[in-house]
Amino acid sequence: MLKTLLCGTALLALTAGAAHAQVSNNVIKIGVMNDRSGIYADLAGEGSAIAARLAAEEFGNKVAGTPIEIVVADHQNKADIAANTARQWVDTENVDVVADVPNSAAALAVQGITKEKKRIFLMSGPGSTDLTGKACSPYGFHWTYDNYAMAAGTARALVEQGKKSWYFITADYAFGHSLEDETTKMVKQLDGKVAGSVRHPLGTSDFSSFLLQAQASKADVIGLANAGGDATNAVKQAAEFGITQSGQSLAGLLLFISDVHALGLQAAQGLMLTTGFYWDMDDQTRDWTKKFEAKAGRKPTMVQAGVYSAVRHYLKAVEAVGSDDPDKVAAKMRELPVNDMFAKNGKIAANGRMFHDMYLAQVKTTAESKAPWDYYKIVKTIPAEQAYLDPAKSGCSLVK
Amino acid sequence: MFELLGVPPQVLFGQLLLGLINGSFYALLSLGLAVIFGMLNVINFAHGALYMIGAFVAWFLLNKLGLGYWWALLLAPATVGLVGVIVEKTLLSRLYKLDHLYGLLLTFGLALIFEGAFRHQFGVSGQPYPIPDALKGGQNLGFMFLPNYRGWVVAASIVVCFGTWFAIERTRLGAYLRAATENPVLVQAFGINVPVMITLTYGFGVALAGLAGVLAAPIYQVSPLMGSNLIIVVFAVVVIGGMGSILGAIVTGLGLGLLEGLTKVFYPEASNIVVFVVMAIVLLIKPAGLFGRER
Known part of the structure; x- marks a missing residue:
């Protein structure tokens, strides 16, 4: 009896194993x-x-x-x-x-x-x-x-509009450094120049002093190499200090639709950004x-x-x-x-x-937006080969 | 044009002014903490959360009830103060006989609950709050562009800070309060209702946090995290100024704002730790804080 039971169990285990042999x-x-x-x-x-x-x-x-x-x-x-x-x-x-x-x-x-x-x-x-x-x-x-795609999209669009000198406000960790780096490369490649940069700790709530330094640099574009709450606070306070009114452009190098939603169109309208997806x-x-x-x-x-x-x-x-x-x-x-x-x-x-x-988008103005979350105008589609870095130049050891 | 360590003077003046603006937030928040600690011996960890609630009440008034900034300036601190009174009556008052630590743990727990609830409801990105029309625009001071709203924040918080200092240190009511903390039994024997006075003090202390929240709403995102971003710095301010010292909280708040502003010019990466470096040094040299006295 015991023998049969054991045999049965073993058999069952075997078949169960066989059915999913390939999935751990x-x-x-x-x-x-x-x-x-x-x-x-x-x-x-x-x-x-x-x-x-x-x-x-x-x-x-x-x-x-x-x-x-x-x-x-x-x-x-x-x-x-x-x-x-x-x-x-x-x-x-x-x-x-x-x-x-x-x-x-x-x-x-x-x-x-x-x-x-x-x-x-x-x-x-x-x-x-x-x-x-x-x-x-x-x-x-x-x-x-990735940061290259962001730089390739937004930086190229702005430099081609003739906004050649840049100043960066950068989040002080791996991501921010990399984003600043990629954008700098793109700007220089297109004959633009970088007037300077300032690095802020992740999760800064007051950007006024960084914005003031950026303003003093008299660069055409202030590039925000940060994300999330850091980016929204910076955009909001830039409006407060009259930076966009005085002729400098603000470029959110990595803005998500959740950021635009949090800012409200009043503060965000007109911003250029690069995105990989838009719901509409x-x-x-x-x-x-x-x-x-x-x-x-x-x-x-x-x-x-x-x-x-x-x-x-x-x-x-x-x-x-x-x-x-x-x-x-x-x-x-x-x-x-x-x-x-x-x-x-x-x-x-x-x-x-x-x-x-990828897509180059501009945030709609309050007049253009018809419904909640109706935020982006897609200005142009950036074909994949232009949007991303050639793998051969990536420095990855897997590329032969 | 002369330069100081490679920084043009107009940039320096601008940064000092901005430091003063941040400093006035620190002062307003640390003032509330100092009042509460001085009078109740409670380390109020919920202060940041109540500051956040103040900002959210302002947002709620504007978006749901259509009441603008000036109403919020009045109603938000009142609401937050009421929350404070309820918390004190129902929870905190049971802990006075126990060690300080219990008050700290209770208020810390409350802070986590408040923040968690708001985060669940509103997400972390926060909500926009516009600058009131009357304070839009700004002044060109030559060395920098000063938004009118920031000027208003500095003026308002300095008035409130020194008003509070005056009320506690120079009026009869303030004298009762100070006496009640020294010897509550004796003061009660003179016919003064000490428990009510303590409840109202806590309510007033947190109402200051609510007021700071309303002042901050148009500058920062109204977000559930806004309090926890600020509260640690504010605690450092109170420790440096001396726990419970009203004047210490005000002066240190403004001073550290200036120091932070300078750090942002010369070595921006360190701007979020400079306050703590100062705190460590002060604690080594003068453990009771700059304006505190040993007990």
């Missing part, structure tokens, strides 16, 4: 890690988790016969917390994919771990080009935007936005839309390979084109950069 731990676990309570919580936060869940739902929460599970964590914008969470996820909780991770310092830390432990890393929130440059990884995919582009984006808004109560940012697109692409690759083996899936992801509401014919380069068209 019988679950595809996707960890969405971002800032859930600090200054980047509105542009990523729970909205990114909702976006990932929407992607999983499209597959019926199952891929290759295996259930998909989404877990979330708050890295509080601290690289050490991000690294510890990633380590714990991979070592003890069998997380297959880490997604989002805004804040370049945190993303660089996670990239190191996912590279070492061979886990897929889908970056939507961070901007640093190092992630597909000297810190690139065969398992790291940089999806939504076509029927596909509007349909998806409807689903997103039903759960999140607000329109998606490009970061959140990017999380959806990246997770969806990953799941497609898993489906095609029939396994969650990171090497095979990563190869498949590079092979398949990205076609969804976020990107048309997106392609992933050897360095992990997802090439897709």
Whole structure:
């Protein structure tokens, strides 16, 4: 009797194993890690988790016969917390994919771990080009935007309007430095010049003194190499100090629609910005936005839309390979084109950069905006090859 | 044109003026903390959250009830003061017999609850609040462009600060208050209702935070995080000035604002730690703070 029972159990275990032989731990676990309570919580936060869940739902929460599970964590914008969470996820909780991770310092830390432990890393929130440059990884995919694309879009547009001298107000950490750097390169390449820069700590509430220094420089453009609450405070206070009225232009080098919403059109109107996604582009984006808004109560940012697109692409690759083996899936992801509401014919380069068209947008004036969240005029589409850095020049060791 | 360490003088004057503006916020907030600590011996960690609530009340009045800035200037501190009175009556008053730490823990917990609730409701990016029409525009001072609103903030907070100092240090009511903190039993024996006086003091202290919130609303984003961004610096100001010293809080608040302004010119990366460096030095040399006395 006991013998039969044991045999039966063994047999059962064997068949159960055979059915999902290709997927480790019988679950595809996707960890969405971002800032859930600090200054980047509105542009990523729970909205990114909702976006990932929407992607999983499209597959019926199952891929290759295996259930998909989404877990979330708050890295509080601290690289050490991000690294510890990633380590714990991979070592003890069998997380297959880490997604989002805004804040370049945190993303660089996670990239190191996912590279070492061979886990897929889908970056939507961070901007640093190092992630597909000297810190690139065969398992790291940089999806939504990067600092080069921001510089290429906004800086090129302004310099071509004849605004050649620049002054930077820069957030003093990896992301800000990288954004300033990329923009400086672009400005100089187009025969512009940089009059100077000032660096402020992350999470500064009063920008008046930095703005005054920028004003004194008499540069044509004041470039804000910061994001989130830092960028909105700076824009708001620039209006207060009459900077735009006195003829200097303000360029938000990384502004999200959540920032524009927080500023209100009164303060934000006329700003030029580069974005990877806008909810009101076509029927596909509007349909998806409807689903997103039903759960999140607000329109998606490009970061959140990017999380959806990246997770969806990953799941497609898993489906095609029939396994969650990171090497095979990563190869498949590079092979398949990205076609969804976020990107048309997106392609992933050897360095992990997802090439897709970017958009140069201008914030509508209060008169032009017809409804809540009706914020952007798309001025032009920047083709992917122009928007992103040539992988051969990225300094990534994976590019031959 | 002469330059000081590579910085033209007009830039320097501009920065000093801006420092004064930030300093007046520090002064207003640390004043409330100092009043509360001086009179109640409570370290009010909820101060930043109440400052944030003050700003949100102003936003709410404008967007939901259509009441503008000047009404907010009156109603927001009153609302925040009322919240303070309720908190004191129902919660804080039970803790006076215990160690200071319990008051600190309670108010810290309240701060987290307030902030969490607002964050849940409004998100972290915050809400815009326009500058009132009467204070739009600015003056060209030659060395800098001074927005009218910032000028108003400095004037208003200096008046409020010195008004408070005068009321506590130079009037009969203030004398009762100071006496009640020294020896509540004796003062009560003279027929003065000490518990009510203490409740009102707490209400007044947090109303100052609410007022600072309204003053800040048009300058910063009205966001749930605005209080926690500021409160740590304000605590440092109170510690440097001397816990419970009214004049200390005012003078140190303005002084540190100036110092921070200078740091932003010469070494901007350090602008968020300079206050704490000063705090460490002051604590080493004069542990009771610049204006405090040893107890």
